[in-house]
Amino acid sequence: MDKHFCDIHCTDEADLLKIKKNSLDEEVITKLSAFFKALSDPTRLRIIYALSQTEELCVYHICCILEMSPSSISHQLRVLRQMDLVKTRKEAQSVYYSLKDKHVLQTFNQGLEHVLEQFGGQI
Amino acid sequence: MDKHFCDIHCTDEADLLKIKKNSLDEEVITKLSAFFKALSDPTRLRIIYALSQTEELCVYHICCILEMSPSSISHQLRVLRQMDLVKTRKEAQSVYYSLKDKHVLQTFNQGLEHVLEQFGGQI
DNA sequence: TCGGTATATGAGCATATATTCAAATAAAAT
DNA sequence: ATTTTATTTGAATATATGCTCATATACCGA
Numbered sequence: 001m002d003k004h005f006c007d008i009h010c011t012d013e014a015d016l017l018k019i020k021k022n023s024l025d026e027e028v029i030t031k032l033s034a035f036f037k038a039l040s041d042p043t044r045l046r047i048i049y050a051l052s053q054t055e056e057l058c059v060y061h062i063c064c065i066l067e068m069s070p071s072s073i074s075h076q077l078r079v080l081r082q083m084d085l086v087k088t089r090k091e092a093q094s095v096y097y098s099l100k101d102k103h104v105l106q107t108f109n110q111g112l113e114h115v116l117e118q119f120g121g122q123i
Numbered sequence: 124m125d126k127h128f129c130d131i132h133c134t135d136e137a138d139l140l141k142i143k144k145n146s147l148d149e150e151v152i153t154k155l156s157a158f159f160k161a162l163s164d165p166t167r168l169r170i171i172y173a174l175s176q177t178e179e180l181c182v183y184h185i186c187c188i189l190e191m192s193p194s195s196i197s198h199q200l201r202v203l204r205q206m207d208l209v210k211t212r213k214e215a216q217s218v219y220y221s222l223k224d225k226h227v228l229q230t231f232n233q234g235l236e237h238v239l240e241q242f243g244g245q246i
Numbered sequence: 247t248c249g250g251t252a253t254a255t256g257a258g259c260a261t262a263t264a265t266t267c268a269a270a271t272a273a274a275a276t
Numbered sequence: 277a278t279t280t281t282a283t284t285t286g287a288a289t290a291t292a293t294g295c296t297c298a299t300a301t302a303c304c305g306a
Contacts, residue, residue, distance in 0.1 A: 019176050020188045029165045031238045037163035042156045053142050065143045093273050093282045103237035114226035115154045118207050216252045216303050
């Protein structure tokens, strides 16, 4: 591999080395991929979208809106919690969930724009 | 489940029904989760970050920068291609990859901001 | 044409993920 | 106290994913 580096291909050896040196910290990459992984599941996206339309929702609300079992919703909420995408508030027997910060929804919308653009405005 | 809907929990029945009705189209959700899935792997994020630092890179460049095998890189590039995150240009034996549209990098950066915020500015 | 280089692909393996089911915990109502 | 409601958790299963290895395709040069 190294024998080719900056041999045949590289018209810009310095640039490549600079890019290689300038790689993101491994911990940041790990966290970032975990963040996007949290957004990579249809159920979790539907939860996030539902949360984006109101201030907060308890688990039961979410189950009703998505028509899914409390167990599967709770499992997914745990993922969102662990990835720091949502925050919780406990009241009596209920636990209310809401989006953690603006970046969550901004990222969601940014992705949505990309997807809608790929549809060519058909939707 | 339905017996409880808008019974014990719902102080805002109308809102919940509205949220339920207002759910995103299933095809959009599917595409959106696929988009974020493409961003949910460390290798693919590193590829995207490398591509963001220059105009385009051939497969071999990427292998050198990430110090990974052509096969694994090619597999991951296929995912990025299928998810419409990158575009390609063929020249002689080489295939040059570049980011498809601004939303890809904007989404990446939005996620990065979220992650760095969680770190509390420690990085 | 032949050999070498660049990229892509398919099978296989190890690991991860989403859902379901059963059970556990916590708080409220009776 | 006991039952009901709300949420969480662990085990199990089916499916998906990332990498490696071997092979295939495409293009260039001698």
